[in-house]
Amino acid sequence: MSVIKTEHLTYTYNGGSPFEKVAVDDVNLEIEQGELVGIIGHTGSGKSTLIQHFNGLVKPTAGKVYIDGRDIWENPKDIRRIRFQVGLVFQYPEYQLFEETVYKDIAYGPTNIGLSKEEIDERVREAAMFVGLRESTLEKSPFELSGGQKRRVAIAGVIAMRPEVLILDEPTAGLDPKGRDKILGQIKQYHEAQKNTVLIVSHSMEDVAKYCQKALVMNQSKVFLYDTIENVFSHTEELSAMGLAVPQVTRIFHALGARGVEVNPDIFTVEAGREELLKLLAAHHVRKGGAARA
């Protein structure tokens, strides 16, 4: 059974006014439990509005959202439960840190739902571990930390609620490449350890290719594609037309294929590209060696 399902999901901002804007338009989607999905699309394509429906933060103008098969708006009293089940990390979540210590910030949610001290402690340490924060960081003030560390504290605060689905809205925005890789690497490890569903909104096709199993492409408020990375990136031209360039390495391998070089054109990461080139060189070497012996 799919963990997230939508039927004709539609959301309109400022309906009935001159500023009316359909931000999510008739979206029908099924996301299976345990997937790691990258959500991509140019600015204003509806990514943030879409994901805010998955934990009931936004109520559809029309259509349905199901979590674990249940229509989340059937009984509005259930919405509180849905917010725990589906954890949402906003853009720049570090602006919401406010406690004196990192420990207290991560403990904020678990404390609010009335868990025991021991349970809170276990969750704080587990969440800190998932985002790669050292024990010694827990007693620091969040304001002493680097931008990347602060962001990881904020993400840990959501992980500490042990959500069944974790959704992150551009978790790497504004970070340098090192900070970006660290965060995405930790999220991937968390996903592998917990085997739960993780959705990451991203502007980077490279990052989605490197870290995710599937990609959901939004275009003009609609889902253009939801498929494996391989299948999504095979639509190179359509993606380029909507301003979404497939990773450079993929373009190089497609161009090599088009020039008759026998390579796998479905290469999405630099690491896979390196492997493929080494294979090509080895094959070339064997052919040359064979020819010399003959």
Ligand SMILES: Nc1ncnc2c1ncn2[C@@H]1O[C@H](COP(=O)(O)OP(=O)(O)OP(=O)(O)O)[C@@H](O)[C@H]1O
């Ligand atoms: N509060 C709002 N009031 C009116 N229109 C809004 C509001 N929030 C978003 N929109 C509009 O809805 C559309 C979708 O916005 P949304 O933020 O969901 O897109 P996005 O793909 O997440 O964009 P970005 O990549 O810039 O975060 C855009 O045209 C946006 O201008």
